[in-house]
Amino acid sequence: MKYISEFREAGHVQKILDAIHRITNHDWRIMEICGGQTHAILKYGLQELLPEKITLLHGPGCPVCVTPLVMIEKAIRLASRPEVTFCSFGDMLRVPGKDRDLLSVKAEGRDIRMVYSPMDAVQIARDNPGREVVFFAIGFETTAPAVAMAVHQAKESRMTNFSMLVAHVLVPPAIKAILSSKQSKIDGFLAAGHVCTVMGVQEYNPIAKKYQIPIIVTGFEPLDLVQGVYLCIRQLEEGRAEVENQYLRSVRIEGNLPAREWMQKVFRVVDRQWRGIGTIPNSGLGLNDAYLIFDAEHKFHLSGEEVAEPEICISGQILQGLQKPDACPAFGKACTPESPLGATMVSSEGACAAYYKYRRSHAG
Template identity: 60%
Template sequence: MRFLDEYRDARAAKRLLDTIARTATRPWTMMEVCGGQTHAIVKYGLDRLLPSTIELVHGPGCPVCVTSIEMIDRAHAIAARPEVTFCSFGDMVRVPGSEGNLLERKAQGADVRIVYSPLDAVALAAARPDRQVVFFAIGFETTSPATALAARMARMRRLDNFSMLVGHVLVPPVMTAILQAQSNRVQGFLGPGHVCTVMGYREYEPIARHYRTPIVVTGFEPVDMLEGILGLLRLLEAGDARVENQYRRAVCREGNPRARELLDEVFEVCDRKWRGVGTIPKSGFRLSYEYRGLDAERRFEGGEVVTRESPECISGQVLKGVKKPRDCPAFGVRCTPRTPLGAPMVSSEGACAAYYAYARLEPPARAAQGGAT
């Protein structure tokens, strides 16, 4: 299959690994930004095949994982209202808030429904004018255009019973926050390919220049990842802090102009709190003034939200690349996909879920050539 089989070719991967081993002259720490990349790395064991001089750390690239507990608790409060049909992507219904999750709210009688697109929620609102239909809009820039399209359609159809709880977050500000942190060890980034299909990579160029940190926009198959690692390694070895694009078959520098125009119409940038990280300035989307009538927070005002996190969960340190999932004493014992203490064990893009799914329960023994993690 074109663009798939060739990016899973074992011989190509072996050649790239050999080139990486010859190119690395000193230790380097790289962060993959996207949760899909984390799962590819762990699933295919790429981190264990790399030379010991290269360490991969996992970033805050799982949008479910970084949705603040305040936002989740607010979602639970809205979902509990008798007049509301609350629509969410499947990952979000099992994410723990201060008191349980949305599936438990559903078991208690709340009308919670899993949808596969925000347009499904718009269709439901049109079919059920007697219900207040709320869509829980989370995700990075990748999913934001679909949310914006749903908002535009609901407004055009004058669906007064449709609204959105918007928790979209943006990648460049969190990369900047990571580089500014005292605990930062990241020397280069594997950039988020899916986000860049929408936004392009122009906004990453000032980050690379200012922080002297190279970035390589990378795809998601094993050969994609190894090509991205090799490209980033060559930039690091040369002291060249710029942005390169490995994922050229899907990404261009300008991104998708029509999607960006739609985002500019429907959203405005705002400060956003990230779970386990804290508030990052200008790191989220909220509905613009023209679309404020669709804002579920305004429609269902509930006052202050008092939150409670698990004291055992170290997801914030995992999301910032400071620790790995298996550094958590609860990992795989008190925190499993059936009994998650934090979002990274729930989401299909969470680092903890990847380590659990692919049996990364213990630190690996280093092979003769070395392993990164």
């Protein structure tokens, strides 16, 4: 398949792996931001193919993982209302709230639909004027433009039965929060290629400069990932700290300008709580005043109720690269994908779930 198979070609990957082995002289810790990258690294067994001196740490870029429990509880409360048709991306349906997930609410007879695009939810609202259709808008800068388009379309059509529960988050503030932590041990970042396809790379320059850390905008195929690691190690060994773009076939410096314009038109930047990490200032997107009538929290007067995470769970530390999943005493024992204790075991893109899926030894 064009643009995919070339980037999974063994010969190319091996050449870059050889080059990484040649240039690596010191111990380095690199964090890949995106859960999709973590998943690919484990799926293709890339960590084992890198020099022992390189440690890959897994970042907070899994939208399902970082959506706070309080938001999931709000989703469950909304979805439980008889007049509501609740639409969500599939991955979110299995995330447990305090005592149940959205799939259990569906089994109780409520109308919960899995959609592939926020536009599908708008269409469902159009087709069912007697229902209150709510879309669970989660994700990073990648899904935000489509969400912005959907809510704008609803406004243009003067729809009154459509709203959104918005839990969007932004990547750069999370990177800053991780780097500002005194415990941070990260030497370099692989930034998420698709996020930068939308947003461009400019906002990463001040971060690289302030924290003196290389940031490589990287794709998701095995060749992308090893090339990202190579560029990062080369900078580290040469003592440089710059933003470099590995994902040239998709990312322009300025990003996707029409997509960014849509986001600016519909959203405002808000403080956002990240599951396992806490509230990060200016790290989320919420609907701005012009679109407030489509905000489900506003429309249904939802208030938040704090829900505590299980004490044993170290997912907050994992999301910040301070621990690896298999260092957790509950990993694979009290905590499994069937009965997850924390965020990172829940989603298929979560680091703990990826370790469980690909790395668990039979004894474990």
